[in-house]
Amino acid sequence: MAEDMKFYFVWLSVIMVGIFVLQLVVPGFTEIFVLNGEALTGDVWRFVSAVFLHGGLGHLVYNLFALLLFGGILESQIGSRKFLWVFLITGVLANVFSVGFYSSSLGASGAIFGVIGALVVLRPGMTVWAFGMPMPMLLAGVFWAGGDVLGAVAFFSGNPISNTGNLAHLSGMFFGVLGGFWFRGLRKRESREGVSVRIDERSMRRWEDRFLG
DSSP, X not given: OOSOOOOHHHHHHHHHHHHHHHHHHSTTHHHHHSEEGGGGGTOTTHHHHGGGOOSSHHHHHHHHHHIIIIIHHHHHHHXXXXXXXXXXXXXXXXXXXXXXXXXXEOOSHHHHHXXXXXXXXXXXXXXXXXXXXXXXXXXXXXXXXXXXXHHHHHHHTTOOSSSOOHHHHHHHHHHHHHHHHHHHHHXXXXXXXXXXXXXXXXXXXXXXXXXXX
8 A cells, every 4th residue: 555545535425425415405506616618718616616516316326336436446556645636637637628518517427437547557457346247347447438438429429328428437537547557657666666685694794704804
């Protein structure tokens, strides 16, 4: 483990639950923070705030389940601070990429797919339960991405399958995969730099006595 766990994946989940309660009880709350075209004309906070909003209880529960599962694994792999950056950066970049394609969008799915993308690189052989069966993380990631590709094709053809933000999912996963490769390279560099050569003290003294004595 890279550092002591701060359990940021849990705190992020708590924050999203709290914000969802505000969405329910505060009139106009969602409209102030949802991602829409106003983000391009000055309301830049929407790129961040929309990550923590949700369109309904089912949407929230699905994202919480994924975050608590995959977020906990990734945080234990790369450390709490790096995990938080992965979540925030991939979520924001997913929103930046997709803002021009949807009239409005909200949810942590882009960030969660960023977490999944990083795990696909860092733990490709990890067994997960997906699509009703156990499978390697790499294969599950391919299937999830494939489903979003089909959804994106349907969206651009004018016959969207659902209101799912497939482009946000794909872009979040793409940036997560990039982050995963970066972390894997960083891990290899740290491993090389951490290699030490241990010399037996008695052997060193015998060498000194023989050649310097």
